[in-house]
Amino acid sequence: MKVILKGILTPEDAQLAVDHGADAIVVSNHGGRQLDCAPSTLEVLPGIAAAVGGKIPIIFDGGVTRGSDIFKALGLGADFVLVGRPAVWGLSYDGQHGVKTVIDILERELSRTMALAGVARIQDITKSSLGVSGHFGISRL
DSSP: OOOEEEEEOSHHHHHHHHHTTOSEEEEOOGGGTSOTTOOOHHHHHHHHHHHHTTSSOEEEOSOOOSHHHHHHHHHTTOSEEOOOHHHHHHHHHHHHHHHHHHHHHHHHHHHHHHHHHTOOSGGGOOGGGSEEOOGGGOEEO
């Protein structure tokens, strides 16, 4: 059985997950619903990626609504990116076809962001592909 821990928000918890044999982690603040002042997942991702050091996959969750959000998460160390609310919006609008439409839009936006950033392949998206602002630790393109 694979063990994936969700709700990781600190480098220390990420290191504990690695040390105790987790197969992967999900960087998630559970949609920000658990604690009003929880940090954004994008804000904590670089520190967590540094702590994990590529030992296990990092799955990113939280606030992804555009292809550029996926680009940022990958650039800051995520191996996979989850998309929740946009898929639900597509589902409520037009069922399975609506979800497919949302995923197609995200894919086109990611492709466009990659082209504008001069990145040809997903695996070539790195932190150097981003202009990282020191203000509040938020990553901006």
